[in-house]
Amino acid sequence: MECPRCASTHIRKNGKKSSKQNYICAHCGRQFIDSDEQQGYPEAMKKECL
Numbered sequence: 001m002e003c004p005r006c007a008s009t010h011i012r013k014n015g016k017k018s019s020k021q022n023y024i025c026a027h028c029g030r031q032f033i034d035s036d037e038q039q040g041y042p043e044a045m046k047k048e049c050l
Helices: 043-049
Strands: 011-017 020-025 031-033
Antiparallel strands (some): 011 020
């Protein structure tokens, strides 16, 4: 896992947010949640709605 801002791999756990693990970058201080979930609707559904 790496930081989305600086790409550092020096990451620490930093509690939980909405029952998901929260992380903090030891290099730049950015807090983030590592999620593989796709956000938004799939392209097929967008086209169908239009």
